[in-house]
Amino acid sequence: MNIVDLVVPTIAQGLLWSILALGVFLTYRVLDIADLTVEGSFPLGAAVAASMLTSGYDPYVSIVVAAFAGMLAGVVTGILTTKLKIPALLAGILTMIALYSVNLRIMGKANLSLLRVDTIFSLASFISDNRSMVALVVGLVAVALVVVANYWFFGTEIGAAIRATGNNPNMIRANGIDTDATVILGLLLSNALVAVSGALIGQDNGFADVGMGTGTIVIGLASVIVGEVLFGTRNFMNWLISVVLGSIAYRVVIAIVLQMGMPPNDLKLFTAVLVAIALVMPLIKKKLKADREVA
Amino acid sequence: MLKVEHVFKTFNPGTITEKKALKDLSLHLAPGDFVTVIGGNGAGKSTMMNSICGTFLVDKGSITIDGVDITHWPEHRRAKFIGRVFQDPMMGTAAGMQIEENLAIAARRNRRPTFAWSAPGSQRERFREMLASLGLGLENRLESKVGLLSGGQRQAVTLLMATMAEPKLLLLDEHTAALDPKTAAKVLEITNNIVTERKLTTIMITHNMRDALALGNRLVMLHDGHIIIDVAGEEKKNLTVPDLLKMFEKAAGREMTSDRLLLS
Numbered sequence: 001m002n003i004v005d006l007v008v009p010t011i012a013q014g015l016l017w018s019i020l021a022l023g024v025f026l027t028y029r030v031l032d033i034a035d036l037t038v039e040g041s042f043p044l045g046a047a048v049a050a051s052m053l054t055s056g057y058d059p060y061v062s063i064v065v066a067a068f069a070g071m072l073a074g075v076v077t078g079i080l081t082t083k084l085k086i087p088a089l090l091a092g093i094l095t096m097i098a099l100y101s102v103n104l105r106i107m108g109k110a111n112l113s114l115l116r117v118d119t120i121f122s123l124a125s126f127i128s129d130n131r132s133m134v135a136l137v138v139g140l141v142a143v144a145l146v147v148v149a150n151y152w153f154f155g156t157e158i159g160a161a162i163r164a165t166g167n168n169p170n171m172i173r174a175n176g177i178d179t180d181a182t183v184i185l186g187l188l189l190s191n192a193l194v195a196v197s198g199a200l201i202g203q204d205n206g207f208a209d210v211g212m213g214t215g216t217i218v219i220g221l222a223s224v225i226v227g228e229v230l231f232g233t234r235n236f237m238n239w240l241i242s243v244v245l246g247s248i249a250y251r252v253v254i255a256i257v258l259q260m261g262m263p264p265n266d267l268k269l270f271t272a273v274l275v276a277i278a279l280v281m282p283l284i285k286k287k288l289k290a291d292r293e294v295a
Numbered sequence: 296m297l298k299v300e301h302v303f304k305t306f307n308p309g310t311i312t313e314k315k316a317l318k319d320l321s322l323h324l325a326p327g328d329f330v331t332v333i334g335g336n337g338a339g340k341s342t343m344m345n346s347i348c349g350t351f352l353v354d355k356g357s358i359t360i361d362g363v364d365i366t367h368w369p370e371h372r373r374a375k376f377i378g379r380v381f382q383d384p385m386m387g388t389a390a391g392m393q394i395e396e397n398l399a400i401a402a403r404r405n406r407r408p409t410f411a412w413s414a415p416g417s418q419r420e421r422f423r424e425m426l427a428s429l430g431l432g433l434e435n436r437l438e439s440k441v442g443l444l445s446g447g448q449r450q451a452v453t454l455l456m457a458t459m460a461e462p463k464l465l466l467l468d469e470h471t472a473a474l475d476p477k478t479a480a481k482v483l484e485i486t487n488n489i490v491t492e493r494k495l496t497t498i499m500i501t502h503n504m505r506d507a508l509a510l511g512n513r514l515v516m517l518h519d520g521h522i523i524i525d526v527a528g529e530e531k532k533n534l535t536v537p538d539l540l541k542m543f544e545k546a547a548g549r550e551m552t553s554d555r556l557l558l559s
Contacts, residue, residue: 157408160392164400167389171397174348174387175456176374176404
């Protein structure tokens, strides 16, 4: 197999999925919340885009509407956890489960094919004859837009208030900020990104499926953590780019293990183990360091 | 200025852990008052402070600042008027953000955040001067993460933050209690300088009777959820620790038994 035929689709996949990873980064790192809404808002984005495309809407419009749908999902989780005081983890699970039914309603069935309709990728097919190359370029443009927008937003006064909320809610409340509002806003933005990612992945795959959200939170976490470990967190821009590169690195690892003959059915088990290892890394490092100091 | 009127607060009402923390507490502050507050464990000092800044709502009574009734306001809204320094040095600052970012957030405490850049370079000179006034060598560390600072340094930065956007009321909740004696003295000195120079209306809780006597123009002692001693001006100036203990015995009808208060 030609190496380019393997590398280009892998990077393209990494870029399209990195928008989900950035969404997970916003909740998991910036807000310090593990938000499981992701598993519902990812297929929500795909479902909204797919049903719009099959109804003849413009692919670009479908992505914008998918983003709004994701925002709505984020706001629901946000209200559940702030105003109604349901623990964030549980609030996310509730929204995720509710979205399963919502997604079925949106699509009218469990799976919508996009093979015969225009997608954002077919519109961009003038770029190259190679489908994967088109996906790579579209992904690159989308990711660049998202990274720049995030960098700008989290440098503003409102963005700083959201970062401070994740850092120390007591401090930011004492400085006149309603943390309910910042948490809801953070969840809104996060799920908008996740839904956009879902809309893009759906169009790239050529279908939207009600079950495509399963395990997405773990994929997002894997990208965030792998990116941080490999590419650093020196400043916010560096951090955002690390998450994107982490998503690509994750896809590279998956491609390699699949090439080495791992059955695709074991992929989720592999990812879970990978994330578990990455999560205990700081603990192991600390222990090793402590042992060394004693010795 | 500040009027706390007949405030009641009971935690876990109707349960086995029920605690009547405030019982008919009233306190009036004149503009520029610097009140030190002492009292044993469970006397209601922190509950009083937290009711004023809105950590929870009171059961009964009212709280007004400059004629504005804030009794039912949420915490973040009261922050427009109130600057606060917590006992825990970790509470008042965002550890993962730069000193500059923390100061910038505090500088706009009394207005809504916008889409303007959070920490524009134009504020830097002002921040640097303020940090220099602390005398802790922080003026060249604007871009350091606050998490890298010591407890005393963080508390001093929090003090700056609390007083930056001209608070109507400054609340200090045992803000030197978690520091070593030398650092505590330094932070207390900075506190006294800021409060007296700018004539800020201030309430300072302390467990140290000597500090309570040395600082401020008025001293209040809490016992069992209300104020039992309230002295000001000349009378406070001439007061000593033994006097205070005698006054407590008379007012409370028993001997002072709080070790923490006595030993310090």
